[in-house]
Amino acid sequence: MKYGAMAILGCPNVGKSTLVNALVKQKVAIVSDKPQTTRTRVLGVAHFPEGQLVLLDTPGLHRPWHRLNKRMVQASLDTIQEADLLAIMVDGQRLPGPGDRLVLEQVAQLLKERPPMPLFLLINKVDLIRKSKVLPIIEAYQHLMTWTEIVPLSAKTTLNLDRLLDIVIKKLPEVEGAYDEDFVTDQSMRHLAGEMIREKVLIQTRAELPYAVAVTVEQYEEEDRVVRIAAAIFVEKDSQKGIVIGKGGERLKTIGSEARRDIEAAIGKKVYMELFVKVQATWRDNERILSELGY
Numbered sequence: 501m502k503y504g505a506m507a508i509l510g511c512p513n514v515g516k517s518t519l520v521n522a523l524v525k526q527k528v529a530i531v532s533d534k535p536q537t538t539r540t541r542v543l544g545v546a547h548f549p550e551g552q553l554v555l556l557d558t559p560g561l562h563r564p565w566h567r568l569n570k571r572m573v574q575a576s577l578d579t580i581q582e583a584d585l586l587a588i589m590v591d592g593q594r595l596p597g598p599g600d601r602l603v604l605e606q607v608a609q610l611l612k613e614r615p616p617m618p619l620f621l622l623i624n625k626v627d628l629i630r631k632s633k634v635l636p637i638i639e640a641y642q643h644l645m646t647w648t649e650i651v652p653l654s655a656k657t658t659l660n661l662d663r664l665l666d667i668v669i670k671k672l673p674e675v676e677g678a679y680d681e682d683f684v685t686d687q688s689m690r691h692l693a694g695e696m697i698r699e700k701v702l703i704q705t706r707a708e709l710p711y712a713v714a715v716t717v718e719q720y721e722e723e724d725r726v727v728r729i730a731a732a733i734f735v736e737k738d739s740q741k742g743i744v745i746g747k748g749g750e751r752l753k754t755i756g757s758e759a760r761r762d763i764e765a766a767i768g769k770k771v772y773m774e775l776f777v778k779v780q781a782t783w784r785d786n787e788r789i790l791s792e793l794g795y
């Protein structure tokens with residue numbers, strides 16, 4: 501069968517995780533409109549009659565400031581070592597800017613050090629632009645790297661994903677698949693539950709707060725029909741704690757009920773969830789805490 505792994509790299513917020521979820525046909529990676537949503541490499545498996553495509557979602561590449569960000573960028577770049585194919589995703593709404601050039605430079609550097617591999621350019625979010633605007637974007641990227649193929653698409657509306665799959669599957673090696681038919685991700689449900697809670701915090705808050713948030717699942721007990729979850733939402737300052745909790749606890753309640761709905765849908769069991777907010781100053785630069793958080 502056709503089997504192999506495609507890593508997806510690119511700037512933050514271009515739609516990498518949205519594409520992985522669309523191809524896997526399940527939510528394995530959290531998505532938000534805030535940059536730097538994904539913090540670790542996430543594996544998802546798409547199953548087809550022809551074989552299996554392993555998708556490696558990565559944190560958006562950027563100039564790292566905190567220790568957390570250095571780890572995120574390193575995790576993205578390391579993913580190339582696990583991949584048979586490489587896709588760089590860009591936002592089709594804009595011409596290549598400094599952030600996109602940084603991505604291309606970092607990837608080009610790494611590709612020099614390894615045997616050649618197929619390299620795709622995915623121009624995402626074309627649902628938001630006029631058709632006549634697509635060609636100038638393609639032309640602007642065409643000569644910046646040697647692309648195997650350039651594919652304009654929309655991860656959100658799934659426009660052109662069939663074409664992407666056709667092209668990608670053809671490039672996959674002919675080997676035995678590694679995963680059972682129902683396997684979609686290597687993350688535990690406990691970990692995914694924490695991510696789903698973090699996603700709701702990102703969606704419900706603004707400005708600096710999303711960057712300062714981490715979630716740990718402190719209790720995860722699965723019974724016949726129910727799952728009991730207790731999770732801590734970490735922020736860096738007292739003021740941020742107040743924002744997450746909201747007036748009269750309203751925001752935390754919304755975060756909890758939306759996360760619970762998603763987790764129940766994913767597990768197929770009723771979820772009882774308890775959330776609390778903890779302040780941990782400068783956790784983003786603390787080696788020990790970063791490791792404890794799994795970053």
Ligand SMILES: Nc1nc2c(ncn2[C@@H]2O[C@H](COP(=O)(O)OP(=O)(O)OP(=O)(O)O)[C@@H](O)[C@H]2O)c(=O)[nH]1
Pocket residue numbers: 511512513514515516517518519530531532533534535536537538539558559560561624625626627628653654655656657
């Ligand atoms: N209109 C439109 N929006 C999209 C598309 N793909 C993703 N988005 C939106 O873009 C935002 C970012 O999507 P993500 O999938 O989280 O982006 P990412 O590249 O994984 O971001 P990081 O994890 O921060 O690196 C979300 O609000 C998505 O809904 C698309 O094809 N069209």
Ligand SMILES: [Mg+2]
Pocket residue numbers: 516517518529530531537538557558559560
């Ligand atoms: Mg992401």
